[in-house]
């Protein structure tokens with residue numbers, strides 16, 4: 197078989213498989229109107245992350261990763277897919293994002309800006325659920341004039357979540373630190389005590 201014939205056969209095979217994967221994916225979740233989450237109702241691992249068999253890859257793959265790929269998002273090798281909504285079984289591509297390499301996440305933790313949560317595949321994402329330390333830092337950053345967008349990007353959170361903190365709709369009981377430096381220092385101490 198020539199190289200060209202091999203490529204052609206592979207292309208035909210891929211096209212033949214892509215449609216069934218999308219069909220199989222689409223029938224395996226239900227949309228929750230209140231949260232916007234698409235909850236996976238087929239196979240999940242013990243932590244709730246959905247899985248779907250990929251004929252193209254010859255193995256089961258994480259449903260949230262497949263979701264992003266099916267919706268046109270490239271997930272580079274070595275990257276991982278994280279949830280903004282902190283619902284492991286959610287496969288709504290709008291609630292997912294491609295995470296930074298783990299080293300960057302560890303760097304964020306060292307600075308007290310994020311905590312790790314394992315997603316069941318030995319991969320780690322910055323956790324969307326905030327700690328008191330996180331909120332204290334966010335409030336200090338807001339006071340220092342950082343934008344909602346910048347803060348949201350750092351934590352992988354929707355702007356609305358940061359806005360709720362700003363307006364006191366959520367986390368009203370967490371006092372703002374006097375300065376951003378103080379908030380970060382306290383967070384680093386909390387991490388050092390096993391607060392990750």
Ligand SMILES: [Zn+2]
Nearest residue numbers: 233281286291
């Ligand atoms: Zn969701």
